Amino acid sequence: MKKPLFLFALLCFCSNFLAANRGVLTSPERIVSISKIAYDQAYYTEQAKLWQLETAKNSANPDAWLNYFRAARYANMLEREDKKPFDLAAIIAQIPAPLNGSFEYQYIRFMAADWNEERFKYLLKAHETAPQRTEIYHDLVTYHLLQDERKQAQHFLNKLFEAGEFPSELLAWNYNLLASIGQDAVLLTYGDNDTYPLWVLQSAKGLRADVKVLNVNLLLMDSYREREFRELGLPQVSLDGCKSQTEMYARVMQPLVQSSKLPIYLANTMPEELRLAFGDSLYLTGLALQYAPSSFDNLGVLKNNIENRFLLDYLRVDFTPDSITSVMASMNLQYLPSFVLLHQHYMASGENYKAVNLEILMERVAKEGNRMEVLRSYFKGKQDKEEVPVESSIAVRTLDKGVKPIRGAGNLYAFETEVTNAQYEAFLMDLVKNKEFEQLAICQAPRTDWKAFLPEKFKQLPDSELFEHAHPDDPDCPVVNISHEAAVKYCEWITKVYNASTDKKKAYHKVRFRLPTEPEWMLAAHGGFSAPYPYGNYSPRNDKGCFLGNYEVSSEAPCDDCPTASKGMPDDGGYFPVKADSYYPNSFGLYNISGNVSEMIAEPGVSKGGSWYEPVKKGTIAEKNTFNKPAPHVGFRVFMEVLVHNNE
Numbered sequence: 201m202k203k204p205l206f207l208f209a210l211l212c213f214c215s216n217f218l219a220a221n222r223g224v225l226t227s228p229e230r231i232v233s234i235s236k237i238a239y240d241q242a243y244y245t246e247q248a249k250l251w252q253l254e255t256a257k258n259s260a261n262p263d264a265w266l267n268y269f270r271a272a273r274y275a276n277m278l279e280r281e282d283k284k285p286f287d288l289a290a291i292i293a294q295i296p297a298p299l300n301g302s303f304e305y306q307y308i309r310f311m312a313a314d315w316n317e318e319r320f321k322y323l324l325k326a327h328e329t330a331p332q333r334t335e336i337y338h339d340l341v342t343y344h345l346l347q348d349e350r351k352q353a354q355h356f357l358n359k360l361f362e363a364g365e366f367p368s369e370l371l372a373w374n375y376n377l378l379a380s381i382g383q384d385a386v387l388l389t390y391g392d393n394d395t396y397p398l399w400v401l402q403s404a405k406g407l408r409a410d411v412k413v414l415n416v417n418l419l420l421m422d423s424y425r426e427r428e429f430r431e432l433g434l435p436q437v438s439l440d441g442c443k444s445q446t447e448m449y450a451r452v453m454q455p456l457v458q459s460s461k462l463p464i465y466l467a468n469t470m471p472e473e474l475r476l477a478f479g480d481s482l483y484l485t486g487l488a489l490q491y492a493p494s495s496f497d498n499l500g501v502l503k504n505n506i507e508n509r510f511l512l513d514y515l516r517v518d519f520t521p522d523s524i525t526s527v528m529a530s531m532n533l534q535y536l537p538s539f540v541l542l543h544q545h546y547m548a549s550g551e552n553y554k555a556v557n558l559e560i561l562m563e564r565v566a567k568e569g570n571r572m573e574v575l576r577s578y579f580k581g582k583q584d585k586e587e588v589p590v591e592s593s594i595a596v597r598t599l600d601k602g603v604k605p606i607r608g609a610g611n612l613y614a615f616e617t618e619v620t621n622a623q624y625e626a627f628l629m630d631l632v633k634n635k636e637f638e639q640l641a642i643c644q645a646p647r648t649d650w651k652a653f654l655p656e657k658f659k660q661l662p663d664s665e666l667f668e669h670a671h672p673d674d675p676d677c678p679v680v681n682i683s684h685e686a687a688v689k690y691c692e693w694i695t696k697v698y699n700a701s702t703d704k705k706k707a708y709h710k711v712r713f714r715l716p717t718e719p720e721w722m723l724a725a726h727g728g729f730s731a732p733y734p735y736g737n738y739s740p741r742n743d744k745g746c747f748l749g750n751y752e753v754s755s756e757a758p759c760d761d762c763p764t765a766s767k768g769m770p771d772d773g774g775y776f777p778v779k780a781d782s783y784y785p786n787s788f789g790l791y792n793i794s795g796n797v798s799e800m801i802a803e804p805g806v807s808k809g810g811s812w813y814e815p816v817k818k819g820t821i822a823e824k825n826t827f828n829k830p831a832p833h834v835g836f837r838v839f840m841e842v843l844v845h846n847n848e
Contacts, residue, residue, distance in 0.1 A: 376487050380486030486538050710843040
């Protein structure tokens, strides 16, 4: 049994956290690491201004400069890239020269430097100046690990424990993370709070030395990665040529997936885009996900970990309410996906007492993490909401007339086309009618400047030629530029509309509209064949050399006999998305399941089928494409699962 995806997507902590709002303050407060106590952006902006006043009162106060810089730095971190409120370099330039030798100045220079090994010269100078300052010990651990000075790293890990830098709740959470890991395994972590406390537990308390803890951000450092990979017997990789940090992560992950002889686990805090490298082969074991190429029933492992190995008393009783409360509230949300799986097991096996006790714990965690609405939807079930009448202009009979059965998939059907602009506009109008303004804000799709995607030689062409077959914004063209969350909400809405309808002509009593899983999408795309393209072909072209779908074909060999060739149009007939029912359907009756727009699936950030914007090879059924935000080449196709037939 895998992670409950509907909860995991909503509850995933990743690099986000719950930020407390302290309101308006008139006096400056000491700024501690955002990994310990996290406040909102407004707090850090206000504190930066208050500490700036302190530096104006006494420019020789190094502590004021340190707090001013830290507050400004965190305010920038929590703001959009184009709206950074503070010039950090200017702050450093204002620090009086007599303070250059102080701990505070050197530490500021360390924090401000680019993330490379050169920056550590400032850290070492800061420690030399004030060896008793414990807030830099975790950075000293990092430095010595990068230098392969493991005894020194262990020394500072022990000092971190002795100094009480990590509160008991954080150590308990990391203890439970270690308890989620099998014997002699590699655990991949991402941030500070899921890495340094683990190392402290291993070093200072001698716990689980068999687990190799690797921080993926440190693996981006050449010396650290090369040494660790060499010790694990993994092939070396170079990050040269990577165009983004996401690509760097993917390249680092590849040897771990393909060549590791040890079990691989990911901390639940790992961002979603990093988990994509492991495909659909991650299984919950508690606060971690185990990579397993072959399917296995992980429920027994998860149950044993939670019931017999986890330390959970700190979740039931808040012994230290003032200690990193907001950060721990977010980290504790990582328990909920596993708790949901275990609760389902208790209910199915009649262990009601255990189920009730777990419910109490789940509610406490969800309440402190501000996720009670999500938890209520689990307990009450989405079906309760589906049958509540809503005001809708969507013709219910159209919702089950445009679907085609997927042979070999039981009661599963797929819409013959991708969701069109007209269909999506009807959904948005329903949200307006029902005053669902929060959903409307999430689901709106911005307009696209289509001509911006054209090569210069085509930008002067008249609209009659560019949009000969259809304008991408026309009602019958597929909707694009929406988020995965919006696509899910569309499916949930039409499910609610359909199931609440009393129309006697609707084909089924109860259904669920949803995005398909990757195997379901591939089954539908193959159409009963095993060829790489949905037309039963091993090529995206017909016998005359004309393309059978809408792709980016500018680099492809031209077609000699295509009707579009004489007009100077692409050989596939369209510069942009065309009508959703263009070209020939596959044998299941599905149009454009390859090409036109890439189609979202249930896994966030993943799309299938290629598009007008992508090369032909992206249109194969096996190809797995990724996206990280709404895009003009990504849309979606709805699948329908029949839950109750009319005669049942």
